[in-house]
Amino acid sequence: MPPGLSAPWEREGWFRSTSAWIEEQLGDLGYLPTAPIEIVKSWGISCILRVPTDSGDLYLKESLRTPTCCDESTVVPGLGALYPEHIPHVVATDGGRILLRDFGQPIGMAPSDTWKDVFTTFGRIQVDATRHIDELLSIGCRDSDASQLTERIVAMAPDTEDGQSLSRLAPTLEEMSSELFGHRVPRSLVHGDLHLANVAQCGDYVYFDWTDCSVSHPFLDVAYIFAENARNEKECRDAYLDLWTDYEPWDRLMRMWSLAEPLSALHQAFTYQETAKYLAEPARSKFLVGVTYFVHQLLKSTALQ
Numbered sequence: 001m002p003p004g005l006s007a008p009w010e011r012e013g014w015f016r017s018t019s020a021w022i023e024e025q026l027g028d029l030g031y032l033p034t035a036p037i038e039i040v041k042s043w044g045i046s047c048i049l050r051v052p053t054d055s056g057d058l059y060l061k062e063s064l065r066t067p068t069c070c071d072e073s074t075v076v077p078g079l080g081a082l083y084p085e086h087i088p089h090v091v092a093t094d095g096g097r098i099l100l101r102d103f104g105q106p107i108g109m110a111p112s113d114t115w116k117d118v119f120t121t122f123g124r125i126q127v128d129a130t131r132h133i134d135e136l137l138s139i140g141c142r143d144s145d146a147s148q149l150t151e152r153i154v155a156m157a158p159d160t161e162d163g164q165s166l167s168r169l170a171p172t173l174e175e176m177s178s179e180l181f182g183h184r185v186p187r188s189l190v191h192g193d194l195h196l197a198n199v200a201q202c203g204d205y206v207y208f209d210w211t212d213c214s215v216s217h218p219f220l221d222v223a224y225i226f227a228e229n230a231r232n233e234k235e236c237r238d239a240y241l242d243l244w245t246d247y248e249p250w251d252r253l254m255r256m257w258s259l260a261e262p263l264s265a266l267h268q269a270f271t272y273q274e275t276a277k278y279l280a281e282p283a284r285s286k287f288l289v290g291v292t293y294f295v296h297q298l299l300k301s302t303a304l305q
Contacts, residue, residue, distance in 0.1 A: 006280070007064055009047035015039075018097065022051055022060060025092040025099055031055050044283020045069075045211075045275070051099070062097040066278040068271065069211040070140050073098045076210055078139025079189075082132060083125055085204040103208065104200040116239045118196065119222055121205050123243040126218040129189035136189055136215050144190070144216035144267075146181035152270040160273075162295050169302060173266065180217055180259040184247045188218040192271060195225055212271055218244075219260035220267045262301040269294035 008014050019037050026033060035052040042048075044064065051058040063069060073093035080087040089101040107114065129136065137143055153170040160166060181187075191198070192212025200206045222240060241253045248256070269291050276287035 007044060007047070008062060009042055018049070018060065018062070021094060021097075022049070022058075022099065026051070026053060026058075029055075029091065031058075044279045044286075057102040058091055059100050059102065060097060061100065063211050064278065065096055066275060068274040068278070070142060070213050071096055072210050074140045075213055076100075076208075078135065079210065082129070082135065086121070086125060086207055088206060088208050103206045104202040107196045107199050107201060110196055112235060115196075116236050118199050118205055119194075119225070119236055120239045120243065122191070122194065122207060123218070123222070123240045125207075126188040126221070127243055130186045132189075133187065133215055141189065142214040144214045145187070146177045152266060156270055156273055156291075156295075160269075160291060160295055162292075162299060165299055166295065169299075172302065173262065176259045177263055180219070180256055180263060183252060183256050185218065185244050185253075185256065186247070187215050190214045190216045190218060190221045192221070192267075194221045216267070217260070217263075219256060220264045222264075262298050265294045265298035265301060269298060 009018075022037060023033070031053040033052065034054055037052075038050050040048045040050050040059070046061060046063040049060040051060060061072065063072060065071070073096050076088060076098060077090045077093065080090055088103050090098060091101060092099040107118065110118070153166055153173055156163075156166060190213060191207060191210065192214060193209060194207070198207065198209045200208065237257060241250070241257060244253055272287045272290040272294060276284050276291065279287060
């Protein structure tokens with residue numbers, strides 16, 4: 001595996017040069033700083049700065065640039081042009097770093113009605129996004145189809161503690177993937193890390209952290225989240241699936257949902273593993289724990305088929 005990449009924000013002079021760039025943007029925008037720029041979060045895959053101004057707080061985000069991560073400096077403005085009410089407002093971008101207006105705090109823990117609202121709202125975005133596939137790819141969303149999904153088993157198995165089980169499942173997962181993508185629900189926008197810590201409410205629901213986004217089967221985004229929220233799973237699932245009844249009848253949508261649960265876990269496990277290859281410790285170990293978790297989810301949900 002390649003060695004962990006050096007995060008730009010860990011290099012000498014990064015904060016100084018980034019602050020200078022931010023101050024230049026504030027001058028162009030006519031914003032006045034009201035307090036020093038400060039680091040909000042810094043770890044292996046990203047760094048976030050708070051920029052207090054007379055027009056409200058701004059936030060700068062820079063992410064580690066790897067072959068497995070999308071560039072938010074192109075993806076977020078592109079998505080914002082399509083769905084301005086639901087995407088962070090971009091103030092400025094520059095080679096991988098992005099300056100955003102404050103969109104509030106993550107929702108985090110929430111009651112059942114909020115779960116349903118968050119994911120059906122995102123589902124409506126996905127339904128609309130089926131009309132914009134070329135645009136999504138042009139702004140930097142990764143392209144993922146059935147063949148790529150099943151090929152991931154071969155790539156993952158040697159590096160996981162459940163490798164033999166994964167290898168045995170490969171033919172089954174290939175059949176499941178072909179069946180899922182073979183239904184009439186088209187590919188659409190997939191966030192890649194959709195949970196309530198990546199959703200805020202600033203008037204409408206705002207979806208952020210798009211480094212794992214892709215164009216793939218839309219159900220891959222939500223099935224594993226609903227499975228983790230078993231108490232509310234049926235209510236949320238039914239509201240989400242109802243959005244897709246123009247494409248398939250209910251019984252086929254339910255079948256697709258059962259296929260999507262293990263395949264969404266595979267999608268997550270592969271993303272975590274590929275990203276881990278480019279991280280230094282301790283972020284690398286954290287991502288490898290995520291690989292183990294999602295592989296276990298994959299094996300568990302496949303056993304229930």
